[in-house]
Amino acid sequence: MARRPKYPCRHRGCSALVDGPGYCSEHAAEAVGWHRVHQRGNRHQRGYGTEWDKIRxxxxRRDGYLCQCEDCRAEGRPLRATEVDHRIPKSRGGTDDDGNxxxxxxxxxRRKTQRESRAARQG
Structure with a gap:
């Protein structure tokens, strides 16, 4: 049986060959949405461990499982909430206080996070 040919790594200038189309292990982080745990840290290292589960x-419960975002409140029909958001992001000095x-x-x-990310990239 014939072997399948190897593919070049998608990283520009890399000469490594891989079994399928994509990146070699050295450049795997360039794949969209893929992060190495040691670069980003696991949820406990990022401050979202057992204590965060209790706060969440x-x-x-406090908000009645209803979305408290500006859009839902303006429309007067909040959606079912399944996540907890920091009004001021932790990256900008926000805390885990109930008021935040x-x-x-x-x-x-997701929409709020995208807006914040876009604003941060634009400076």
Whole structure:
């Protein structure tokens, strides 16, 4: 049986060959959405361990499992909340205090995070 040919790594200038189309192990982090645990840290290292699980449950109960984002409140029909959001992101000095946390719908949370990321990239 014939062997399948190897593919070149997608990283520009890399001469490594891989079994399927993609990146070699050295450049695997360039694949969209893929992060090495030692670069990003696991959830406990990032501050989202057991204590965060307790805080999250308390905030969801406090807000009645309803989304508290600006869009849902303006429309007067909040969606079901499954996540907890930092009003001021931890990356900008936000804390895990109850006043900085709110229940939020998954889709609303993604939109808010995208807006924040876009603003951070634009400077």
């Amino acid at each position: 449950a308390r905030i969801l 946390l709110r229940a939020i719908n998954r889709d609303c949370h």
